Amino acid sequence: MNFVSDNLAGASAPVMQAMAAANDGFAAGYGNDAWTKRVEGLFAELFEREVAVFLVTTGTAANSLALASLVHPWGAVLCHHEAHIAADECGAPEFFTGGAKIVGLPGDGCKLAPDVVADQLARMRAGAVHQVQPQLLSITQATECGLVYRPEEIAALKQAIAPRGLKLHMDGARFANAVAALGCSPAEITWKAGVDVLSFGGTKNGAFAAEAVIVFDSADAGQMPWRRKRAGHTLSKGRLIGAQFEGLLADGHWLDLARHANAMAARLASAVEAAGKLRLAWACEANEVFLVLPQQAQAALAAQGIQYIAWSDAALPEHGRLQQGEVVGRFVCSFATQAEEVDRLAAVLATL
Numbered sequence: 423m424n425f426v427s428d429n430l431a432g433a434s435a436p437v438m439q440a441m442a443a444a445n446d447g448f449a450a451g452y453g454n455d456a457w458t459k460r461v462e463g464l465f466a467e468l469f470e471r472e473v474a475v476f477l478v479t480t481g482t483a484a485n486s487l488a489l490a491s492l493v494h495p496w497g498a499v500l501c502h503h504e505a506h507i508a509a510d511e512c513g514a515p516e517f518f519t520g521g522a523k524i525v526g527l528p529g530d531g532c533k534l535a536p537d538v539v540a541d542q543l544a545r546m547r548a549g550a551v552h553q554v555q556p557q558l559l560s561i562t563q564a565t566e567c568g569l570v571y572r573p574e575e576i577a578a579l580k581q582a583i584a585p586r587g588l589k590l591h592m593d594g595a596r597f598a599n600a601v602a603a604l605g606c607s608p609a610e611i612t613w614k615a616g617v618d619v620l621s622f623g624g625t626k627n628g629a630f631a632a633e634a635v636i637v638f639d640s641a642d643a644g645q646m647p648w649r650r651k652r653a654g655h656t657l658s659k660g661r662l663i664g665a666q667f668e669g670l671l672a673d674g675h676w677l678d679l680a681r682h683a684n685a686m687a688a689r690l691a692s693a694v695e696a697a698g699k700l701r702l703a704w705a706c707e708a709n710e711v712f713l714v715l716p717q718q719a720q721a722a723l724a725a726q727g728i729q730y731i732a733w734s735d736a737a738l739p740e741h742g743r744l745q746q747g748e749v750v751g752r753f754v755c756s757f758a759t760q761a762e763e764v765d766r767l768a769a770v771l772a773t774l
């Protein structure tokens with residue numbers, strides 16, 4: 423059984439069918455194909471406004487190109503110190519921005535609070551030629567610890583950066599899971615809350631390799647066509663990504679997939695809490711469950727061949743610090759996770 427990552431699932435059947443259907447005949451290249459054009463319209467409908475859409479194949483590309491379009495080489499990107507852009511993209515944001523500084527901030531569950539952001543900004547002197555200039559705040563939705571920002575929390579972060587004119591980026595690798603968890607509209611947790619640019623994740627949701635940079639103000643999108651091309655993400659057969667998103671977005675399929683993943687995670691979290699043997703490191707709010715695993719639990723899982731990632735504990739609150747030998751286990755559910763797998767995992771953890 424595999425709870426390592428939603429990246430490890432394949433693509434959903436409707437996405438595969440959409441890709442197969444897009445294979446027929448000839449099509450314009452480099453994003454000028456019919457599938458990509460239709461998807462641009464679908465995103466405008468989804469976000470209830472005109473949007474600029476740039477399809478790429480990885481989340482790292484989506485994040486790095488979004489940042490590069492809005493941050494100067496002498497700029498600074500504020501984010502959580504355990505954010506994917508800070509900890510898991512091998513310096514791609516720094517590379518594509520031409521050297522902008524990633525400034526990591528603390529926060530329980532990888533969530534940023536407005537006062538922490540404001541305090542950091544107060545320490546960065548505007549216009550000081552000896553200092554990098556803060557130009558963008560990046561938040562991850564759902565966070566790297568599986569928590570979800572509510573619309574009002576996003577708006578409060580926007581309010582904290584507004585006096586210094588920072589842009590607000592959302593790493594939405596698990597955006598679908600957050601929307602499904604909140605039951606809100608995509609607009610409510612993006613542009614209506616102050617988000618300027620979104621990395622809309624399709625890959626973890628149920629596509630094979632489909633990510634979209636969604637820019638809510640066309641004035642912020644001017645550099646993207648060239649930056650995407652230089653990054654090697656303007657596909658000659660752009661229908662490859664367009665068809666995936668068409669399959670994903672059709673009839674709300676993307677949200678159905680996310681709801682299932684979230685339901686599987688909730689099933690696991692409830693079973694663990696009912697058994698009373700283990701504690702959650704953070705609340706289960708989307709499609710991930712983070713458990714504090716003593717050595718006995720680690721051994722039992724290994725014996726059963728149940729795979730997960732031992733996750734960083736750096737975002738744990740002081741009172742939740744690990745004891746000797748404990749690790750935080752990250753268990754990720756996807757659209758492909760079956761209830762029987764969850765129940766078997768829960769049974770192993772209940773017999774500790």
Ligand SMILES: Cc1ncc(COP(=O)(O)O)c(C=O)c1O
Pocket residue numbers: 429479480481482483485506507562565566593595596625
């Ligand atoms: C929160 C988050 N953002 C961005 C990414 C980057 O995606 P990719 O691995 O496709 O570059 C990931 C990982 O898959 C992620 O977990």
Ligand SMILES: C[C@@H](O)[C@H](N)C(=O)O
Pocket residue numbers: 426427428429506510
């Ligand atoms: C790199 C690893 O963290 C990946 N983004 C995942 O969430 O599984």
